[in-house]
Amino acid sequence: MRLSASFGAAMASTLAVCRLHMKGRGSLSKCLQKVDTFLHRTIGTNVVAVKEEREGCKSLYGVQAARQEQAERSVLVSCHARTNEKNFLKYLSRHGDINKYFFYESYGMYAVVEFANRESLASLLEEAAIPSISHESMVPFKSRLLSLRNLGSADAPNQRSGQQCQPQTTIPINELIQRLSREESIEQQITSLTDVYQLTEENSRLRFLVCSLLKDIAAAYFPECTINPFGSSVNGFGKLGCDLDMFLDVDGISGRNAKMPKSGLWLEYQMKRASSERAVTQSLLSVIGDCVDQFGPGCVGVQKILNARCPLVRFAHQPSGFQCDLTANNRVAMKSTELLYLYGELDPRVRHLVFTVRCWARAHGITSSIPGAWITNFSLTVMVLFFLQRGSPPIIPTLDHLRDLAGPGDKNVIEGNDCTFVSDFSKIQLLSNTETLEKLLCEFFEFYSTFAFNRMSISIRKGNEQNKPEVAPLHIQNPFETSLNVSKNVNATQLDRFVALCQESSWLLHQSDTNTPRGGNAEKAPTPWGLATLLMPSQVAGIKGRKKRRREPASERIKSLLESLKNTNQHKKS
Numbered sequence: 300m301r302l303s304a305s306f307g308a309a310m311a312s313t314l315a316v317c318r319l320h321m322k323g324r325g326s327l328s329k330c331l332q333k334v335d336t337f338l339h340r341t342i343g344t345n346v347v348a349v350k351e352e353r354e355g356c357k358s359l360y361g362v363q364a365a366r367q368e369q370a371e372r373s374v375l376v377s378c379h380a381r382t383n384e385k386n387f388l389k390y391l392s393r394h395g396d397i398n399k400y401f402f403y404e405s406y407g408m409y410a411v412v413e414f415a416n417r418e419s420l421a422s423l424l425e426e427a428a429i430p431s432i433s434h435e436s437m438v439p440f441k442s443r444l445l446s447l448r449n450l451g452s453a454d455a456p457n458q459r460s461g462q463q464c465q466p467q468t469t470i471p472i473n474e475l476i477q478r479l480s481r482e483e484s485i486e487q488q489i490t491s492l493t494d495v496y497q498l499t500e501e502n503s504r505l506r507f508l509v510c511s512l513l514k515d516i517a518a519a520y521f522p523e524c525t526i527n528p529f530g531s532s533v534n535g536f537g538k539l540g541c542d543l544d545m546f547l548d549v550d551g552i553s554g555r556n557a558k559m560p561k562s563g564l565w566l567e568y569q570m571k572r573a574s575s576e577r578a579v580t581q582s583l584l585s586v587i588g589d590c591v592d593q594f595g596p597g598c599v600g601v602q603k604i605l606n607a608r609c610p611l612v613r614f615a616h617q618p619s620g621f622q623c624d625l626t627a628n629n630r631v632a633m634k635s636t637e638l639l640y641l642y643g644e645l646d647p648r649v650r651h652l653v654f655t656v657r658c659w660a661r662a663h664g665i666t667s668s669i670p671g672a673w674i675t676n677f678s679l680t681v682m683v684l685f686f687l688q689r690g691s692p693p694i695i696p697t698l699d700h701l702r703d704l705a706g707p708g709d710k711n712v713i714e715g716n717d718c719t720f721v722s723d724f725s726k727i728q729l730l731s732n733t734e735t736l737e738k739l740l741c742e743f744f745e746f747y748s749t750f751a752f753n754r755m756s757i758s759i760r761k762g763n764e765q766n767k768p769e770v771a772p773l774h775i776q777n778p779f780e781t782s783l784n785v786s787k788n789v790n791a792t793q794l795d796r797f798v799a800l801c802q803e804s805s806w807l808l809h810q811s812d813t814n815t816p817r818g819g820n821a822e823k824a825p826t827p828w829g830l831a832t833l834l835m836p837s838q839v840a841g842i843k844g845r846k847k848r849r850r851e852p853a854s855e856r857i858k859s860l861l862e863s864l865k866n867t868n869q870h871k872k873s
């Protein structure tokens with residue numbers, strides 16, 4: 300794969316000079332290789348291959364545990380842009396074997412270095428110096444975020460550094476459009492888009508490392524806590540540059556209770572009581588938020604948003620460039636992350652379609668990084684899953700079916716919500732649907748062009764349209780907290796734009812001048828076609844008001860689009 304190969308090359312170039320020993324880490328490296336394959340598999344669309352792959356699937360918890368362990372043996376080092384890679388590795392490997400490392404840029408150059416053993420890390424931290432700042436004061440909190448200093452001449456400015464930087468953000472949309480236009484089929488365009496957009500191996504490592512650094516801060520109060528990523532950082536649908544959602548889990552302390560003796564004496568901890576779970580979550584986040592703000596190196600712009608439905612602490616982690624949301628007591632979101640991950644693992648077309656629709660939506664401003672009345676990526680993902688459940692035969696099963704397949708160990712009720720579903724992937728039998736990605740994309744747009752949003756709710760639990768239980772332009776049932784609408788924030792204008800863009804994209808994909816490669820040569824930029832055309836500025840995107848222009852065709856092009864859709868529908872009904 301793209302980055303694994305470049306990483307391999309970087310590794311090879313340094314093998315001769317530093318102690319990147321391969322010996323004695325065989326089993327760990329095999330296990331991590333499996334994990335890596337999981338998070339970043341290159342995906343084909345062969346249904347047989349899918350079944351075989353599924354057999355080797357591992358739960359999200361297994362993946363997370365391995366990644367967490369990796370992160371705990373890692374450090375993040377800020378270095379000079381001209382840092383000499385060989386010298387750097389030689390210097391660090393005095394403390395022990397290095398398993399992996401990579402460089403990246405984010406407000407300066409950084410390196411992530413994973414040691415083979417925790418002892419090596421301890422030795423390195425033992426040796427690290429306290430900065431000598433004469434004119435400023437500093438908070439004496441020692442973390443695994445370090446700075447490389449150099450008093451010698453090893454990294455003279457004219458010396459070539461040699462390190463290769465791993466990208467942490469996606470390519471701009473124009474570049475993507477050009478890249479896609481060079482592909483030979485829409486199928487290839489879709490897989491190419493996923494390749495470019497999905498989280499890389501290095502970016503995933505960095506996400507877990509940031510969680511681990513945060514955990515070191517929270518552990519000052521709660522040594523048994525864990526901080527895990529959730530949402531798109533781990534559900535398989537994350538795009539480079541997506542936010543880092545974190546879950547501070549203290550259930551290891553309060554949830555696990557030693558057995559009470561039937562008689563005799565025993566001791567228990569005295570613990571402060573709070574009025575509700577929510578109050579506990581708020582006070583935890585308030586204190587940890589203050590610690591992050593006051594002591595967390597590289598953590599800036601800390602905001603405590605404690606009155607939200609799901610209280611959180613938001614901040615930017617500058618060394619990684621991640622926008623972070625730290626939550627606590629958010630087990631349901633963890634379950635929905637696990638569910639999305641499972642769906643993404645069941646059939647490769649799921650991830651491809653989600654990536655494509657997410658990218659398309661972002662290109663047209665249907666989704667936004669700013670909170671507001673926009674459709675969110677999570678809602679959009681649920682819409683894609685629902686569409687895939689509605690195929691004939693369905694590509695993925697309903698959540699109710701996954702619950703029916705659950706074993707006794709899968710039973711999980713969180714705050715009264717049934718979050719049970721099967722964890723053993725091999726129990727899930729998929730039906731044989733061999734539709735191409737191109738057809739599926741086209742059908743997705745058609746499906747939502749004519750969906751009865753005014754009356755119906757989307758439910759991946761049932762896998763069919765349900766009557767809307769409340770008035771809201773868009774109603775998408777939360778898979779686990781079934782009385783909630785995940786798209787409650789969406790207003791009618793945004794829904795109208797979504798539908799109009801679905802209609803336009805569906806129409807474009809039916810046009811022969813759009814859906815065939817246009818050719819081009821090496822010197823000239825290729826003419827956009829297929830998926831690339833769908834990502835270009837739309838003629839309907841400007842529809843804003845719902846007043847007079849609401850149902851008016853925006854142009855001749857749209858008029859003909861609406862005609863063609865009407866004909867298609869009439870054709871379907873007859």
Ligand code: CTP
Nearest residue numbers: 530531532541542544632635636675676677785
């Ligand atoms: N979530 C949820 N209910 C919601 C919103 C979010 O259960 N109404 C959970 C989902 O598991 C979601 C996660 O919280 O994946 C994180 O939410 P968010 O950051 O909004 O979505 P992501 O899936 O992470 O997508 P993005 O890449 O836009 O961050």
Ligand code: MG
Nearest residue numbers: 530531542544
């Ligand atoms: Mg997110």
